[in-house]
Structures are given as structure tokens and as C-alpha cells.
Amino acid sequence: MRKTLFTHGRVYVNGYFQETDLLVQDGRIAGFGGKADEVVDLEGQMLVPGFLDLHTHGGDGVDVNAATAEDLAKIGRFFAKNGTTGWLCSILTDTEEQTLWCIEQAKAAMGAPVTGAQLMGIHLEGPFLSVEYKGAMPEHLLQKGNAELFRKYQQAADGAVRYITVSPEVAGVVDMIGEIAGHVTVAIGHSGADYETACAAIDKGAACCTHTFNAMGLFHQHRPSIMGAVLERPVCCEAICDGRHLHPGSVRMLLACKGWDKVVAVTDSIQAAGLPDGHYKLGVNDVVVEDGDAKLVSNGVRAGSTLTTGQALKNLVKFTGESVEKVLPLLTANPARLIGMDHRKGTIDLGKDADLVILDQDLNVKATYVAGINVYAGEN
Incomplete structure (x- = not known):
């Protein structure tokens, strides 16, 4: 002992x-x-609790959709350098065959000895997403709501799918949320849903909004849309605080609307995180990074980020003008609570995992x- x-x-x-x-x-x-x-x-x-990243597609040259178990461990070692102690691997919409392969790799990585940040589970970003707000999702692989397919993935993962992003306006998705919400944390995003449909998804059990304000229908005073719904209703909101996806004023507005306990800082990082500008992949997509900003080669749409959790902490302190004490829960306690792991992670309390970071x-x-x-x- x-x-x-x-x-x-x-x-x-x-x-x-x-x-x-x-x-x-x-x-x-x-x-x-x-x-x-x-x-x-x-x-x-x-000495602070380790950072938890619930939405990331990779880093240090590794793309989650193509990552072996050993590659996922490499991502974990890179994340540890930036203060991340736990993360979910975000599998971008892909074929059923490739998604199942990714799940197998994640399971193997989760069972391996700890060498870096712990892979806590899987985030499925799709395939039940809107064509209109698909972002980097391959359009031909997007699907209607299908609880059976989710259950297939969850069974293959032995329950390790902890988080899923869906679009409420896609046929069958609201009913699907009602079926799966007790088995996974559901986020809504990549969506142009109107206010009423988004509220219906929340009433069925959706608990979060994926990269709030990005790849979604924006607020209008006569048509509040999904943005109005997630700001008003008691759900969590992801925020990519790299200074590109959200203006600092937007970050402050989000915190003012939601409160400090309902915002979860994520990176949405891609394999280019930690590496120089150049050409990279995000799933099947070709991405070019210029001045640290990742965009699809095909149409210039922003495609994930090169952000790390360590930089996100610094950015949040700068953007808000608040103390590190106030900002830390956005990277620690809030994400732990969102995915139901706050009994083990997110704070320094007796009996919890000793996931710790030393900051100067x-x-x-x-x-x-x-x-x-x-x-x-x-x-x-």
C-alpha cells in the first residue's frame, strides 16, 4: 500500500x-x-484536480477514427502533458464497420496500463446528425434516429459509450433520445432545430449542447431555435475556448446565461493539436491548419481545433477576468458530473481517484x- x-x-x-x-x-x-x-x-x-476532456478527436499526429489502441495511448500521453487526466475519444460519423473497429480499439486502450491521461470511454459524434449543419461529418453516412444501432454500438463497447451527439430535427431522433437517455449522456448539436423541437429533445432526456454556438441554428428574437432552447433550459453547454470558435464576449455571455456549473470546457481537438501548421486528417476529411486554425480543405469550414486543456484554462482566466479557482470546475467538476463520473473524478475529495495536476x-x-x-x- x-x-x-x-x-x-x-x-x-x-x-x-x-x-x-x-x-x-x-x-x-x-x-x-x-x-x-x-x-x-x-x-x-x-495542486488541482486533473482536467477532463469529453470532446476530442485526437492530438500529436493521431486521429481517433484511425487510431489503434497504441495510438490512443499516444494521445493520452500527449494530453497528460497538458494537464488532462481523463478523456473520451470522439468518434466522428463513419461507416458502421469503422465505428465498430474504433470501439474495439477504445476498449483495448481502456484496459491497458496507465501511461498518460486515462481513456474513460467513448463519445459518438453522430451518425444521427443534420445534413444542413453537418460540419465535418460525411453527408452520405448521416442517418435517421436509430436506437437499435446505438444499442449495437453500446453492446460492442461493453457500455463504454458515455456520450453521444444527435440532432433533434432528424427524423426519429427525439423518440430515440427517450429510449437511450438512461444509458448514455445525450447532447444535441450539429443542428438547425427550432425551439420547440430542441425543447422536446431536452424533455426526453438530452442533457447537454455540443460546441454551443458552433454548427447550430442561431438565436432570433422571433425564432429562438436550438440556441435559445439550450440557453434557457437547464442543460449543460460545451464551449470551445480557443478564441476562434467563440469570441471572449460570447464565452462571458454563455457563463452569464447558464451559470458556472452548467458550462463544460472542451477542446474538440484534432490530430494537429501540439503540431505545426500543415495538412492533417479529421476522419475521412482533409484539413489544413494555418496559424493554428483548422479548416476543411474542401470548403474552408472550421474543423475542430488545435486547443489543449492547459491552454483552455489560461484562455478562460483571460477571457473572463476571473480567478483560476472559479474557472477550474469548467474543466474538472462540471464534465465529471455531466457524464456521471463525479463520484470518482473532478474534485479533490476523500476516496476519489488521485488524478492531479501541479500548476505553477x-x-x-x-x-x-x-x-x-x-x-x-x-x-x-
């Missing part, structure tokens, strides 16, 4: 930094003080721990 003590730093507990020691035993938070086999001197730095005063990631294991120890 190996014990590690983090000492001489500021620990983020109950929404505030406290000058206390933190004891980790067998991968879990064991107490606030005590004796240990190993002592980590924080040297006055901050400039919010740079200095070290990352997953289940008490040091998976990133800073740059050499």
Missing part, C-alpha cells in the same frame, strides 16, 4: 486553495496529511498524476 504525500503547496479543495498536505494511497485520495513512502514537494505551487503561478502544467501515478514530470 504505497503512499505519496504532496506537501508545501496550495491544494484546490471545495472551490478554494488551501495550504495543506495531501495524502494519496493506492491511487485514491486518502487524507490531508500523514506519513508516506514518497514525498512530493510542491514548492509553493498549486503562470498556470503552466508542471506534472500530472493519474490514479496516483506520475505520467508527466515536466519537460527535460
Whole structure:
């Protein structure tokens, strides 16, 4: 029963930094003080819960839709450098055969020893999405609502599909949400749904909006649309805080409308994250990245991001003018609660997984721990 003590730093507990020691035993938070086999001197730095990214398509040269289990582990190691301790791999709309292959790779990666950020499960972005707001989705693979196909994917995943994005206006989707909402967290997005249809989806169990304001029908005072519905109703809203997908003022407006407990920061990153400008893939799509901005080669539509969670934290502090204490839940407690993993992750509490990040005063990631294991120890 190996014990590690983090000492001489500021620990983020109950929404505030406290000058206390933190004891980790067998991968879990064991107490606030005590004796240990190993002592980590924080040297006055901050110890915070690890970041959770629920919507990402890859990084460090790896695209989720083409990733083997080993490739997914590579993504996890890259994410750990940026403070991510847990993530969902977002499978872009693809053929049934390729989607099932991706699910098998994800299952294998989830069962492998921890070497980086933990793959917590799968996010299916489609295939039950709108043609009009398809973004980077292959149009010929988009489908009507089909609960049976979802159940096939969930059975193949042994229940590891934790999150799915659907478009409410697509035929059969609202009824599908009613069938599957108890088995997966449902988000609505890639959608031009009117206000009434979006509200019907929420009433059936949709709990979140995918990359809010992006790839969706926007608000009009006479036609509030899906945007008006998700701002008004008690659902969570994803936000890509890279300064490109959302103006800082839009981020502040979203927080003012929803409250700080209903916004979930995501990266929606692609394989280009962490790499120079150039040509990359997003599923079957060719993407060009210029000045860090990813767009489809075919039509110039923005296609994911090159954002990391570590940069998102810095951006949110800058965009809002708020303290890191207030911003942290958008990357930690809120995503954990959305997918029903807040009993294990998202905060520093007794018995929870010891998924921890050391930040310096400039919010740079200095070290990352997953289940008490040091998976990133800073740059050499």
C-alpha cells in the first residue's frame, strides 16, 4: 500500500486553495496529511484536480477514427502533458464497420496500463446528425434516429459509450433520445432545430449542447431555435475556448446565461493539436491548419481545433477576468458530473481517484498524476 504525500503547496479543495498536505494511497485520495513512502514537494505551487476532456478527436499526429489502441495511448500521453487526466475519444460519423473497429480499439486502450491521461470511454459524434449543419461529418453516412444501432454500438463497447451527439430535427431522433437517455449522456448539436423541437429533445432526456454556438441554428428574437432552447433550459453547454470558435464576449455571455456549473470546457481537438501548421486528417476529411486554425480543405469550414486543456484554462482566466479557482470546475467538476463520473473524478475529495495536476503561478502544467501515478514530470 504505497503512499505519496504532496506537501508545501496550495491544494484546490471545495472551490478554494488551501495550504495543506495531501495524502494519496493506492491511487485514491486518502487524507490531508500523514506519513508516506514518497514525498512530493510542491514548492509553493498549486495542486488541482486533473482536467477532463469529453470532446476530442485526437492530438500529436493521431486521429481517433484511425487510431489503434497504441495510438490512443499516444494521445493520452500527449494530453497528460497538458494537464488532462481523463478523456473520451470522439468518434466522428463513419461507416458502421469503422465505428465498430474504433470501439474495439477504445476498449483495448481502456484496459491497458496507465501511461498518460486515462481513456474513460467513448463519445459518438453522430451518425444521427443534420445534413444542413453537418460540419465535418460525411453527408452520405448521416442517418435517421436509430436506437437499435446505438444499442449495437453500446453492446460492442461493453457500455463504454458515455456520450453521444444527435440532432433533434432528424427524423426519429427525439423518440430515440427517450429510449437511450438512461444509458448514455445525450447532447444535441450539429443542428438547425427550432425551439420547440430542441425543447422536446431536452424533455426526453438530452442533457447537454455540443460546441454551443458552433454548427447550430442561431438565436432570433422571433425564432429562438436550438440556441435559445439550450440557453434557457437547464442543460449543460460545451464551449470551445480557443478564441476562434467563440469570441471572449460570447464565452462571458454563455457563463452569464447558464451559470458556472452548467458550462463544460472542451477542446474538440484534432490530430494537429501540439503540431505545426500543415495538412492533417479529421476522419475521412482533409484539413489544413494555418496559424493554428483548422479548416476543411474542401470548403474552408472550421474543423475542430488545435486547443489543449492547459491552454483552455489560461484562455478562460483571460477571457473572463476571473480567478483560476472559479474557472477550474469548467474543466474538472462540471464534465465529471455531466457524464456521471463525479463520484470518482473532478474534485479533490476523500476516496476519489488521485488524478492531479501541479500548476505553477503562470498556470503552466508542471506534472500530472493519474490514479496516483506520475505520467508527466515536466519537460527535460
